[in-house]
Amino acid sequence: xxxxxxxxxxxxxxxxxxxxxxxxxxxxxxxxxxxxxxxxxxxxxxxxxxxxxxxxxxxxxxxxxxxxxxxxxxxxxxxxxxxxxxxxxxxxxxxxxxxxxxxxxxxxxxxxxxxxxxxxxxxxxxxxxxxxxxxxxxxxxxxxxxxxxxxxxxxxxxxxxxxxxxxxx
Numbered sequence: 001x002x003x004x005x006x007x008x009x010x011x012x013x014x015x016x017x018x019x020x021x022x023x024x025x026x027x028x029x030x031x032x033x034x035x036x037x038x039x040x041x042x043x044x045x046x047x048x049x050x051x052x053x054x055x056x057x058x059x060x061x062x063x064x065x066x067x068x069x070x071x072x073x074x075x076x077x078x079x080x081x082x083x084x085x086x087x088x089x090x091x092x093x094x095x096x097x098x099x100x101x102x103x104x105x106x107x108x109x110x111x112x113x114x115x116x117x118x119x120x121x122x123x124x125x126x127x128x129x130x131x132x133x134x135x136x137x138x139x140x141x142x143x144x145x146x147x148x149x150x151x152x153x154x155x156x157x158x159x160x161x162x163x164x165x166x167x168x169x
Contacts, residue, residue: 023102023104024104024111024114027095027098027099027102027104027114028113028114030095030098030099031095031096031099031114031117031118034088034091034092034095035092035117035121037088037091037092038085038088038089038091038092038125040088041084041085041088041089042085044084045081045084045085045157046157048084048156048157049077049081049156049157049158049159050159052153052156052157052158052159053153053162054151054153054154054158054162054163054166055153058151058152058153058154059163059166059167061147061151062151062163062167063167065144065147065148066144068136068139068140069140069144069147069148070163070164070167071136072133072136072137072140072144072145072148073148073154073160073163073164074133074136074160075133075134075136075137076137076148076149076154077154077157077158077160078133080154080155080156080157080158081157083155084156084157089125092121092125093126096118096121096122096126099114099118100118
């Protein structure tokens with residue numbers, strides 16, 4: 001072996017254990033794995049949504065409800081999707097919270113990348129304050145909420161636009 005190769009191998013052997021102890025490296029590996037697992041589960045849930053065709057009898061039940069009750073459908077779909085993506089969605093949220101608790105210096109380039117990825121995930125998946133689909137549901141009477149929750153096909157991810165089209169009065 002050449003001297004350069006030996007020096008390179010020795011350098012890597014010295015650097016890798018130090019990086020393995022770096023909380024940012026460990027955090028990034030966990031975050032990456034969790035994102036991958038969540039993405040895989042989300043794809044499965046989208047397949048369920050595509051296959052979940054709301055039955056004609058359920059559409060008839062929805063049509064018989066006041067029109068304002070149908071505004072709660074996006075919330076019910078979100079609820080169903082959140083249930084479908086468990087436990088991966090919860091694990092992703094937990095990893096994000098754990099990384100935040102490490103209080104890594106965001107000024108370091110590798111740490112900044114981790115925070116950038118976490119913030120993007122948080123905005124896309126966990127921050128729904130700008131949408132607030134639950135508001136429409138919780139403004140319904142208890143009876144209207146119960147009627148919607150009794151429709152079994154709304155407990156799995158579903159195509160909200162298709163349901164809106166099929167129930168338009």
